[in-house]
Amino acid sequence: MTAPPDVAIPSPEGVDDASVIERSWHEPERFGAIFDAYFTEIHRYVARRLDVHVADDIAAETFHAAFRKRRTYDLTRGDARPWLYGIATNLIGRHRRDETRKYRALARLPIDGGATGHEDRVAARVSAQQQVRGPLADAVAGLPAKQRDVLLLVVLAELSYEEVAQALGVPFGTVCSRFNRARRKLREALGGTNPLRDEERTR
Amino acid sequence: MTDLNELTEVRALFDDPPAPSAQVVAAARRRMAEDGRSERRPWRLQAGLAGLTAAAAAVTLAVATLGGGGSEPPRPEQPGATENKVGGNNILLAAAAKAEREQVGRYYRTRTVAEPVVYAAPGGYVVARKSESDEWAPRSISDAYVAYHRPLGIGPATGADQAAWRKAGSPRKFRVRTADDPRTITLAISGPGEWETFRTTGAERKRLCKCDVEPWMEREKLASAPGGLERLLFPEKQKQARLGDRPLRIDPANRLLGSYDVLTEAASPKVRAAVFRLLAGQPGITMVDGVRDMRGRTGVALVGRGTTIGGAGGVFDVQLIIDPKTYQVLGKQYVVVTKGGRFPGVQPGAVVERHAVLEAGWTNESPHH
Numbered sequence: 001m002t003a004p005p006d007v008a009i010p011s012p013e014g015v016d017d018a019s020v021i022e023r024s025w026h027e028p029e030r031f032g033a034i035f036d037a038y039f040t041e042i043h044r045y046v047a048r049r050l051d052v053h054v055a056d057d058i059a060a061e062t063f064h065a066a067f068r069k070r071r072t073y074d075l076t077r078g079d080a081r082p083w084l085y086g087i088a089t090n091l092i093g094r095h096r097r098d099e100t101r102k103y104r105a106l107a108r109l110p111i112d113g114g115a116t117g118h119e120d121r122v123a124a125r126v127s128a129q130q131q132v133r134g135p136l137a138d139a140v141a142g143l144p145a146k147q148r149d150v151l152l153l154v155v156l157a158e159l160s161y162e163e164v165a166q167a168l169g170v171p172f173g174t175v176c177s178r179f180n181r182a183r184r185k186l187r188e189a190l191g192g193t194n195p196l197r198d199e200e201r202t203r
Numbered sequence: 204m205t206d207l208n209e210l211t212e213v214r215a216l217f218d219d220p221p222a223p224s225a226q227v228v229a230a231a232r233r234r235m236a237e238d239g240r241s242e243r244r245p246w247r248l249q250a251g252l253a254g255l256t257a258a259a260a261a262v263t264l265a266v267a268t269l270g271g272g273g274s275e276p277p278r279p280e281q282p283g284a285t286e287n288k289v290g291g292n293n294i295l296l297a298a299a300a301k302a303e304r305e306q307v308g309r310y311y312r313t314r315t316v317a318e319p320v321v322y323a324a325p326g327g328y329v330v331a332r333k334s335e336s337d338e339w340a341p342r343s344i345s346d347a348y349v350a351y352h353r354p355l356g357i358g359p360a361t362g363a364d365q366a367a368w369r370k371a372g373s374p375r376k377f378r379v380r381t382a383d384d385p386r387t388i389t390l391a392i393s394g395p396g397e398w399e400t401f402r403t404t405g406a407e408r409k410r411l412c413k414c415d416v417e418p419w420m421e422r423e424k425l426a427s428a429p430g431g432l433e434r435l436l437f438p439e440k441q442k443q444a445r446l447g448d449r450p451l452r453i454d455p456a457n458r459l460l461g462s463y464d465v466l467t468e469a470a471s472p473k474v475r476a477a478v479f480r481l482l483a484g485q486p487g488i489t490m491v492d493g494v495r496d497m498r499g500r501t502g503v504a505l506v507g508r509g510t511t512i513g514g515a516g517g518v519f520d521v522q523l524i525i526d527p528k529t530y531q532v533l534g535k536q537y538v539v540v541t542k543g544g545r546f547p548g549v550q551p552g553a554v555v556e557r558h559a560v561l562e563a564g565w566t567n568e569s570p571h572h
Contacts, residue, residue, distance in 0.1 A: 028236060031235070031236075032232065035231075035232055035235055039223070039228060039231060039232075040222055040223065040228075043222070043223045043227075044219075044220055044222070047220035047221075048217040048218070048219075048220060049217075051220075052220050052221065052223075055220070055223070056223060056227045056231070059223070059231060060227075060230065060231035060234050060235070063231060063232075063234075063235045064234055064235050064237070067235045067236055106216060132212055133215075133216060136209075136212055136213065136216060137216055140213065140216065151213070154210075154411060155210050155213050155214050156214070156217060160411075160412060160413030160414065161411075161412045161413070161414060161418065162413065162414065163413075171425055171434060171435070172418070172421045172422075172425070173418070173421055173422035173425045173426075173435050174435075176418035176419070176421065176422065177422075177464060177468070180468065181464075183209055183210070184336070184338075184350075185319070186209040186210075186212070186213060187209050187336070187350060187352045187399075187401050188319060188334050188336075188352065190209055190212065190352075190399065190401075191334060191336075191352035191353060191354050191396070191399050
């Protein structure tokens with residue numbers, strides 16, 4: 001959780017996303033402000049979950065869809081981020097196979113280009129990280145999609161539970177439960193990474 | 204013992220991608236206001252849309268399957284188990300009355316042993332990866348959430364599996380598969396590992412949640428609204444109802460699983476009591492006496508049937524086991540009725556994914572194990 005917070009785009013006094021979107025009903029070009037404020041953020045989120053090239057498509061499609069749906073935006077919500085993340089999450093859901101493939105690759109990938117092997121201590125540290133990374137990537141891959149969405153909206157997008165609830169259109173309590181369940185599974189995966197573990201994976 | 208934070212580890216899995224190029228941003232900004240109907244979409248999204256249609260069809264199929272009674276496969280026999288519908292509701296109502304009298308403490312502690320991952324070995328027996336956990340969920344958002352966890356190792360799941368494993372020559376390694384992973388993997392028998400501690404401080408929890416109220420209290424609020432308990436236990440129902448005209452019928456298995464979650468997580472005595480009462484009136488849920496849990500304890504099981512999603516034809520029973528004397532939840536487990544889907548290669552009648560609750564309740568103790 002060391003990622004810097006997303007840079008907030010300063011908005012003119014008293015202008016929140018809801019009023020920008022409301023104005024864009026009649027002046028569509030105003031929606032450009034929403035795009036400018038959030039495109040990079042949404043793109044980064046999708047790129048982390050899938051890859052940069054798919055993110056080019058999905059982030060663009062997110063704003064295309066948001067623009068078309070702008071008249072249905074709930075104007076009581078000043079911040080458009082949860083709404084945009086919700087649209088992006090739906091689109092990511094169509095790429096589940098790509099996402100699973102990514103986690104499988106992550107699980108096998110050496111960290112930071114791999115150990116050089118010259119320094120035993122470095123190799124041991126990298127191997128320890130790898131021990132965590134492999135089972136963890138597998139665990140994220142194995143999560144039910146709904147739990148994974150909640151987990152990654154909190155951890156990667158840094159949305160609050162309430163914002164995740166808005167993004168996914170589920171009650172707050174459901175977000176809490178899904179988040180807790182996802183965490184439990186991650187702990188199970190990490191808890192299995194003790195050095196005494198005698199297990200090998202083959203393709 | 205080292206402290207780990209699973210969220211920090213997850214965050215570290217993901218690299219920081221490069222920002223989109225100026226061309227990508229410009230193209231996306233142009234595309235935003237284009238008319239979707241005349242715009243030719245990139246192939247990836249077209250493929251995605253095709254997938255969505257297939258997914259929608261799968262959902263329809265699942266709903267139809269859940270709703271349809273028809274020719275149900277027979278219930279598997281469990282040695283010593285007898286069906287008992289009459290006494291069942293009394294037990295649930297007594298459990299509700301007891302739950303209502305409990306006091307909220309500083310932490311909700313849930314100690315469990317579980318085999319959340321099961322594998323089918325070629326010898327016809329089930330191998331499980333077992334683990335033990337001890338979770339302390341605080342009443343107050345300012346307190347730390349602490350969970351202790353340790354692997355209990357990999358080995359044959361039940362006594363019957365143990366016997367079958369011996370018959371197969373007690374192999375130390377076997378090639379197995381699981382529903383969650385298309386790969387065949389090689390597993391080796393292993394013993395218990397060390398305890399790990401997972402801690403999230405109050406400050407971090409507030410930052411994550413961006414809230415000042417403990418999430419379980421929010422659940423309490425939801426549960427006390429009209430129809431709220433149903434929404435809490437079965438959130439999909441509400442969403443599905445919004446998506447289509449047809450109300451989603453939650454199958455009995457899912458009703459039990461949702462109930463088990465609330466009964467073993469931090470919840471107020473009122474909510475826990477309400478869950479027991481709700482279960483007493485659920486259609487499709489039967490009672491079976493003399494069911495053994497993962498720890499060999501015997502209890503009364505609430506049994507609800509479910510089907511695997513995706514049309515693979517898998518049928519299973521979920522058992523939520525209650526101690527008929529103390530009314531404590533002893534655990535939950537699946538009984539495979541028809542092979543397919545979630546438990547490939549696991550024979551009908553096998554009891555899998557067992558969870559045993561060693562302790563669940565409010566306490567004023569500080570986290571330890």
